[in-house]
Amino acid sequence: MTPPDSLDSFHAVIPAGGAGTRLWPLSRAGRPKFLLDLDGSGRSLLQQTWDRLRELVPAERIHVVTGAAHADAICEQLPELTGLLVEPSPRDSMPAIGLAAAVIGASDPDAIIGSFAADHVIEGQEAFAAAITQAVAVAGTGLITTIGIAPTGPSTAFGYIESGRQLDVPGAPSAQAVAAFVEKPDAETAAAYVAGGAHSWNGGMFVTRTDVLLGHLARLQPGLHQGLAEIARAWGGDRQQDVLEATWPRLTKIAIDHAVAEPVSLEGGMAVVPGTFGWDDVGDFAALQDVGTGSSPDTVWVDASGLAIAADHTTIAVVGLDDVVVVRTADALLVTTRAHAQRVKDVVAELKERGRTDLV
């Protein structure tokens, strides 16, 4: 598939952070979720994200923002990568995406960037490409554009986007204004959202002109904007690292949702394009099973069912338990149920409490 000309000024940004503690013991601080091959495809979630974007833009227009701890592993997984931006410390998604916007915008003033999490699962490349192409067209008009994922059920694990009036943008027939972003709802509200048809899942994908994003930032988070501008001015020069290290720790630690998306949506500055591709943030082992990850093939089930993963290729036997989740690595073992999948983060907290830094 050849990408359309309209993507000529499009850059992809992949913020790669977050350990994914609810996928312990597969994920660890030093081996975060995005570096893992969770579906046995031979490609990590980061590599799958890369592959998906690489069909839309050349390698030199894909940028990964990450911490120093993961820079080497990322370069190893993505040998084509030239645009690695290393954060001196984690300061949430707004500084990470803002850094990419400032650096890309400094050398390419017409640039439109799209931000895509490194650790989500997406099924359906054509639908994904179609949504991005529409979003880029909308972003060109000066709106920050997000992708609204068509819900497959009344999930309470995701935030929702409420669509407003239809927009009239050439090349983007499905685009609508964002009426509001809403936090993770309770089950009843989620059911009403899905029944109503005006709400889609917030997959955290944002497409925007760099000047538009930075303009909003200058208004809404002036301190953060000023810091990013200083870093961008020094970028590529002798003082790049010095300025980055001096400025970065002062940047406000905030998510792009709270810094920009929510306030701008209230001003009518956000658009949403529906995404009809399959999407999941694979937040826990129940989600992992839902996206098709299967049990190790030599598992023995006796009056039992669930997910049993032996990352060390040993044999697991389960007797008399349904909807169980068993995950074994060389140094640790998790036994839980689908219903308790979210509570796995409590194990990581307890291990930290015990000083078991070797296991978290």
Place this chain on the structure above:
Amino acid sequence: MTPPDSLDSFHAVIPAGGAGTRLWPLSRAGRPKFLLDLDGSGRSLLQQTWDRLRELVPAERIHVVTGAAHADAICEQLPELTGLLVEPSPRDSMPAIGLAAAVIGASDPDAIIGSFAADHVIEGQEAFAAAITQAVAVAGTGLITTIGIAPTGPSTAFGYIESGRQLDVPGAPSAQAVAAFVEKPDAETAAAYVAGGAHSWNGGMFVTRTDVLLGHLARLQPGLHQGLAEIARAWGGDRQQDVLEATWPRLTKIAIDHAVAEPVSLEGGMAVVPGTFGWDDVGDFAALQDVGTGSSPDTVWVDASGLAIAADHTTIAVVGLDDVVVVRTADALLVTTRAHAQRVKDVVAELKERGRTDLV
């Protein structure tokens, strides 16, 4: 504790056989239950059995009957052992104990032997010694004497011994005739047994003069008796191994309970001495937990309870499951519940079916 003079002619026999498939993956065909240190004491069940008997008789009067596959491991665990009898093939308990009786009786005509499983747990050495001392006194009168374990509850996992009239044997004030041996009862019958007070658990311990046992065998199982006599005549001579190997495969495969204990009890030839020591055959992981085996100390429990053993010293975390049983070895993992502990043998059957001889 110095053993009483009445034990001067007493020999202990330990049949060491049976893999213990319901304790998979701790127990394996090549690493049977009796070789395992299940309670973390540093001594295997076989070694604990040895230690218990060694307080009653010198090492040269303790005999172990086992298969060729385990001979080396047993000699390693019991460096004092001189009386190892190696069966060419497993033919159940009657040939094993009969062989010991024939060989011991040939060199010590006054011998009284007591047979004790290699893989049971016993608590209370003094009560054990007192029961054996009484049983030896009763056996001297020509009765085959068993130990009746005082039940701690209405177990359906064990056979029961029904006591009959009081006997009048000097040195054995508690001895009674055996009225009957009964198979594992249902729950209602077991409750009635325990309430009635005339029934005790059959721990499979038999104490008898060798000539008495062999005399009953000559009547009840003449072919088996003749084979054992041929082996005993050749024992210690040049032809020992040849005769053993030629004769053994012809011996009737039968348990001592069916061959001798049950029919002789109906003739009034069996006695029972109550044992007030703690006893368990540790048949499954529920029993293992009951005898005090604890979880690995660094296990993380989050809204969970049960038994979690990491034989490879890794860390186990359990979230949201009660009465769970988790047992991890270097090459395998079992996840089940207390209630399903008996069904673990189905895993071993399934692995055999799949040709996984490396795991069973």
